[in-house]
Every structure is written in C-alpha cells, then in structure tokens.
Amino acid sequence: MTPRGKKHLLKPLVFLIAAIALEGCISPTADSVTGRYTAPIGGSPVISNETPYSAALRCMAGYTAQRPIRIAVGQIADYTGKSESDNSGRKITQGAALMAMSALSKAGVQLVERFDTSVAEMELKYANNRLIGADQNGGPDYRQIIAGSIPGSDYYLVGGITELNFNIRSEGASADGGETATNGIKGSTGGNMYVMNVGLDLRMVDTKTLQVVDVISYQKQIIGRQVSVGVFDFLGANFFDASVGESALEPIQLAVRSVIERAVLEMTARLYHTGGACTAATDPLAGPDDRHTPAPSGNPAYTPVTARNEDNSHDVTPRQDPYRYYGSSDPVGSPGLRGSE
Numbered sequence: 001m002t003p004r005g006k007k008h009l010l011k012p013l014v015f016l017i018a019a020i021a022l023e024g025c026i027s028p029t030a031d032s033v034t035g036r037y038t039a040p041i042g043g044s045p046v047i048s049n050e051t052p053y054s055a056a057l058r059c060m061a062g063y064t065a066q067r068p069i070r071i072a073v074g075q076i077a078d079y080t081g082k083s084e085s086d087n088s089g090r091k092i093t094q095g096a097a098l099m100a101m102s103a104l105s106k107a108g109v110q111l112v113e114r115f116d117t118s119v120a121e122m123e124l125k126y127a128n129n130r131l132i133g134a135d136q137n138g139g140p141d142y143r144q145i146i147a148g149s150i151p152g153s154d155y156y157l158v159g160g161i162t163e164l165n166f167n168i169r170s171e172g173a174s175a176d177g178g179e180t181a182t183n184g185i186k187g188s189t190g191g192n193m194y195v196m197n198v199g200l201d202l203r204m205v206d207t208k209t210l211q212v213v214d215v216i217s218y219q220k221q222i223i224g225r226q227v228s229v230g231v232f233d234f235l236g237a238n239f240f241d242a243s244v245g246e247s248a249l250e251p252i253q254l255a256v257r258s259v260i261e262r263a264v265l266e267m268t269a270r271l272y273h274t275g276g277a278c279t280a281a282t283d284p285l286a287g288p289d290d291r292h293t294p295a296p297s298g299n300p301a302y303t304p305v306t307a308r309n310e311d312n313s314h315d316v317t318p319r320q321d322p323y324r325y326y327g328s329s330d331p332v333g334s335p336g337l338r339g340s341e
Contacts, residue, residue: 059278061108071151072114080164103264142287163199170194183234224249
C-alpha cells in the first residue's frame with residue numbers, strides 16, 4: 001500500500017478507536033442493573049472536617065464537662081461584601097455560624113438552638129392548637145405545653161467575617177531560552193506566589209444582662225502558587241510543543257473555619273479558666289522557646305466564670321501567640337490539610 005493510502009486509512013481508524021473508547025464511558029441508554037448512563041469518577045472517602053485547632057478543642061471537652069455552660073450561636077454573617085465577578089455567588093462561606101456550632105460541639109459545650117427555630121415554633125403552634133398527638137400513654141391525647149420546658153442560654157456568640165484582602169503581596173519569575181537556530185530546541189519556565197488573608201470578629205454576650213464579656217479579632221493569611229515548564233522543538237519534519245504546570249491555593253473556606261475554631265478556643269478557655277492547658281504540646285512548627293504547656297492529666301475542676309471577672313481578662317499576650325493551640329494537619333496522617341503544605 002502506498003504511503004498516501006496508509007494515510008487515508010489511518011484517519012478513520014483513529015476515529016473508530018476514539019468512538020469505541022467513548023462508548024465504554026457513556027451509554028445512550030441506562031444500564032439495566034445500575035440505572036446509570038455512566039459510572040462517576042472519584043473514590044475519595046468521607047473524612048472528618050478538621051483544622052489544626054480541632055485537637056485542642058476536643059481537649060477542652062474535659063474541662064467543659066465539669067460545669068456545663070449553655071451557649072447559643074447567633075448570626076455570624078459575611079460582611080466583606082465580596083462576590084464572584086460572574087454573579088455566581090459570594091466568595092466567602094455564608095455558613096460561619098454553623099462552623100462555630102461545630103467548634104463549640106467539639107469542645108463539649110452545651111448548645112441551645114437559636115439560629116433556626118422555625119420547626120420548633122411550628123411545633124409549638126400545632127401543640128397550642130392541640131393538633132399534635134400525645135408523646136406517651138396515660139395522659140391527654142394531645143401534646144401539652146409545659147412552662148419552662150425550654151432551657152435558656154447563659155451566653156450567645158455573634159459576629160462576622162470582616163476582612164477578605166486579595167493579593168497582599170505576589171512574586172513571580174519567568175525565563176525563556178534555547179538555541180539560536182530556527183529549528184533548535186527552546187524552553188520556558190516560570191513560577192508565581194501570592195498571599196491573601198481573611199479576618200473575623202466575634203463577641204461573647206451574657207444573655208441575661210446583654211453585657212459583652214469577651215471580644216476577639218483574628219486573621220489568617222492564605223497562600224497560593226503556580227509553576228509551569230515548557231519545551232518547544234523540531235524533530236525532522238515534525239515539531240513538538242509540550243508544557244506542564246501545577247497550581248495550588250490554600251482553601252479559603254478552610255481558613256475561615258480555622259479562624260473560627262481558634263476564636264472559639266480562646267473564648268472557651270477564658271470562660272473555664274483553663275489558660276494554656278490544652279495548648280498543643282507537640283507542635284511541629286514550634287521552637288524551643290515557644291510557650292506551650294502540656295495538657296494536665298485527669299479532670300481538674302475549673303470553675304467557669306465570666307471573662308470580665310477573671311484576673312487575666314485583659315491579658316491579650318497569650319492570644320497573640322500565633323501558634324497557641326496550633327496542632328498538626330489531618331488526623332489520617334497526610335502531610336497537608338486539604339492539599340495545602
């Protein structure tokens with residue numbers, strides 16, 4: 001067969017192989033067993049949603065169990081006003097209040113629901129109209145409304161995400177080089193790094209007196225990077241242009257969760273007089289002079305009091321320690337958290 005004939009035979013063969021390959025991925029009719037057109041990719045398991053402060057929060061549960069304090073979480077809104085350029089949504093999570101609830105739960109704090117009471121209010125309305133059946137036998141055939149059955153909160157947590165600053169600083173470098181001949185090999189390489197940050201302001205309020213007993217403000221920087229390498233060359237009658245690259249951005253919403261967990265830790269530690277008892281003793285980034293106190297053994301009885309009655313209520317030095325309560329990454333042993341390094 002002539003080279004021209006081989007060339008014309010090769011093209012339809014390539015298209016046929018590609019069609020067969022795609023046929024194995026997607027079917028125009030649903031599978032009779034699974035009921036699907038195709039099998040989805042990916043097999044990552046569901047894991048615990050951790051931050052570097054989750055271990056210290058769980059340590060705090062040994063102190064909060066001594067004398068429970070009921071805390072409610074109010075609105076922790078996004079006050080940055082930043083949204084996507086294509087109007088697809090907000091850049092910052094709108095679920096900061098839910099993150100705070102999870103953080104308080106990790107610390108063993110008793111929570112009372114005040115964030116979404118729509119179902120409870122509807123149940124109360126139905127019960128008041130005697131539309132809900134009795135919970136047990138031996139009494140009326142409708143649910144009774146008992147005064148004082150709903151426990152109140154001692155404190156409530158409110159605040160907001162107040163900062164989102166893009167590109168605080170960026171650095172980049174690129175280089176091109178190669179042979180001077182027209183068909184000589186040429187290459188290029190480049191890299192960029194940029195930093196942004198997110199900030200949070202929270203306050204703890206006494207429910208009975210509306211006195212603000214604690215205020216805290218934290219921010220966390222977020223880093224991103226891009227690296228690329230490319231090669232261009234002529235080989236005989238053909239040319240090749242190949243490039244590879246990699247980019248990574250520390251998860252923004254995980255940074256918000258980390259800031260919230262650190263703030264909840266500091267407020268809980270102040271309420272329960274724990275000081276630095278739950279500070280990470282084996283911080284991989286800590287130096288020999290860092291202030292890290294191992295958690296004490298047993299369950300010492302710390303008496304919870306309001307932050308304003310504490311002797312160290314205005315001592316902000318421990319709270320300014322950047323690695324206070326900071327622990328390692330994911331509990332499954334991966335080197336980074338959500339892909340960050």
